[in-house]
Amino acid sequence: MSDNARLLHTKNVESVTRGTGTSIRGVYCVKVSPSAVRDLSTAAIVATLNNSRGEITAIGAPHAYCGNATDTITIVTSQSNGSAADRPFTVAVL
Numbered sequence: 475m476s477d478n479a480r481l482l483h484t485k486n487v488e489s490v491t492r493g494t495g496t497s498i499r500g501v502y503c504v505k506v507s508p509s510a511v512r513d514l515s516t517a518a519i520v521a522t523l524n525n526s527r528g529e530i531t532a533i534g535a536p537h538a539y540c541g542n543a544t545d546t547i548t549i550v551t552s553q554s555n556g557s558a559a560d561r562p563f564t565v566a567v568l
Contacts, residue, residue: 486510493539493548499558500551503540504565517567519547524562528553532565
């Protein structure tokens with residue numbers, strides 16, 4: 475995933491969009507393919523920034539930034555100081 479919400483490589487991901495209901499930079503919605511994971515609330519979600527310093531949070535539970543969708547991972551990225559920033563990332567669901 476690039477920092478402008480463009481998929482670079484994908485497997486078991488239907489789409490990635492910017493978060494809605496927020497003006498914060500660095501909020502992404504990763505919609506997982508139905509065949510990949512049946513229940514994100516019990517899945518292991520691993521997220522890392524790609525060649526960039528900062529912080530990343532992956533939320534597997536429904537979140538307002540992504541329309542409370544149950545098939546979507548909310549990703550929030552920021553700078554090392556915690557301020558919101560667009561950052562490229564990789565996410566895996568196990």
